[in-house]
Amino acid sequence: MTELSNPTGRPGGAPPVAAQQAHEHTTHDVVRPDPYAWMSEESPAFTDHLAAERGWYDLSTAHLGSLVARLRSEVEARVPEVTRSGTWSRPRFSYYTEDQRNRDYAVIWRESRNNFAPDAAKSAAPGSVGNDFARELVLDVNDLDDGTGYLDLGFSVVSPDENLLAYAVDTTGDEVFRLRFRDLRSGQDLPDVVDGVHYSGAWTADSSAFVYAVPDDAWRPVEIRLHRLGTDQADDVSLLEEPDRKFELSVRLSRSERAILVLSQCRDTSECWWLDPTGVDLVPRSIGGRRRGVEYRAEDGPDGLLLVTNDEAVEFRLMGAPVPPPGGQTHETWTELRPEDPAERLERVDAFETHVVASVRRDGSHQLRVLPADDLGSAGLLVGSRFPTGGLQLARNTWYAADSVAVTDEDWTEPPVHAEVSFADGSVTDQGRHEAPTHDPRSYVSEVRRFPTPDGHGVSATIVRHRDTPLDGTAPVLVYGYGSYEAVFEPEWEEALPSLLDRGVIWVHTHLRGGGEGGRQSWLDGRMRVKQNTFTDHIAVADGLAAEGLVDPDRIATRGLSAGGLLQGAVFSQRPDRWRAVVAEVPFVDVVTTMLDDSIPLTVNEWDEWGDPADRGDFDAMLAYSPYDNPPPAGGRPDLLVTGAVHDTRVLVREPAKWVARLRETDPEWSPRLLFRVETGTGSHVGPSGRLGHLAYEAEVLAWILDRLGVA
Known part of the structure; x- marks a missing residue:
């Protein structure tokens, strides 16, 4: 590997070159060379290579230091001294969070409700607080920081009697949490410690026990357990196990507190169980069994269970069902309450x-x-x-x-x-x-436009810009996309975006097939063997922006994370001429190899999103777009920034690392224009933790984009 030199300004050396070892994959008689298959999180050589990549990134972006600092200062200026959330109420207290400007994590508070009595509380307005209230600290998340450099509060749930708080913390970024319990009357944690829990949990009605989900070695929540306060974790009781590796479990207490509801789901099928939170044995009762291709989710309503389901309804309908008897019930007990x-x-x-x-x-x-x-x-x-x-x-x-x-x-x-x-x-x-100090929303305008696609379907996109930035073909643009899992990136205030818009860059969010902006049918039209529609849609928006004379056709950048990183890898390979710069954050890019390896996280339960390469048709569809297997021709490639994290359990860091190595190998002359920002310490799938850490990261990425777009 090349040593780094010229520690100031632009690099004068050469980027790291990964070692190659002969290796081939053969599937359906198709041979795929994979000279970087040796890359593994357990390999010291791989660790050294990642460190070299991070060093090359730091060296290559050193000249952006002043711009990064300026952007960070602008972004932090839009953060108020204190940001208070909305209020959520319980019978005894009203709760809210506060974020302080110079602290990374939130503080949870509560205020006692005046003259508390069960009948009076029932009729009181939600969020109302009496005149004689006392503000009490529930949890200062900042105090949970143990110095690892990463902290995530997976969940926090107040007990029904409001005397206890269950909260789960991850301090590495691997999304496996430690569960603790705090006595809110004393402010002290109970001795109970439960390690290795997932994101969801529910209290029993008497506040004496907690039901939680447990992941397996592949980070898939596969079991629901019961922990009784005051007992050792080894004595926790298993309530439900999910044997099908495609499915994941989650658990919650209904708003009515009359039901503990467990959901098991894969990408297109689900099953729900009802548990009596007042019961001694908490035996799960299936609400409607499991039928391939049928999804349903349960809510405890005023007159029985409410089920949102796609059973004979593509865009879903509302059904009703009674509380299941011991042993469960079938879907024949359901009645339609609201048609599709x-x-x-x-x-x-x-x-x-x-x-x-x-x-x-x-x-x-x-x-x-x-x-x-x-x-x-x-x-x-x-x-x-x-x-x-x-x-x-x-x-x-x-x-x-x-x-x-x-x-x-x-x-x-x-x-x-x-x-x-x-x-x-x-x-x-x-x-x-x-x-949002220093920010005036009236300075910006946004609209939705629709652009043609080659198959005649059409694709929508949201265009956001400064009011003074014209749509006349002169402004640069950053296009952002995701387009998987029927997920929708809802419009959300982001303190960093105005710094981009204020510099005359237009920001566009694409609404792609594979995502959920167009409903369930939109997802069905962009998954499995028709996944290519997602990539075609994203390219169509960029082409449409240029063809209609709305943006500068020579200054179009694109960005996306995770499955959106796959999107960036695919459009990088398929249309390298279209982009000035590409940002692929924690990209899922070694699609076929990953989907063939059922020993790693998120493979088996992803087959219903991407396909199972054991099936020849699915294999051919994935191989056709997999970025690792389809590098673009040498010459004419846009600048590329890739990110990854060694503790990422969703996209293992080997994926972006292998892709970067393959791209460097196939175009050595272009290779210095490829940067790999890898978190070699703590860090998760979505980057550094904490509010300040996120803002600093965003300033880095935006500085690189602005530099590549030629924006001063």
């Missing part, structure tokens, strides 16, 4: 004592439909965002007897507004808005 609307994707329902709130996607945007509990088939009240391209989202709602629902409304350049939507008439009452 092909124009409206029903995503979930949240039940309250008198109303049900349906989260829906209509005309490409997220909206809420407020329905009377006794007339769930009615039109109800449809409430959307106040912003042109914004999204109205449910906030945290823990009050079952509420007469309104807490929401958050925001857009890409509009800081969040916390509000309450009345069940009675759908009126919206603002409770507060995040401050």
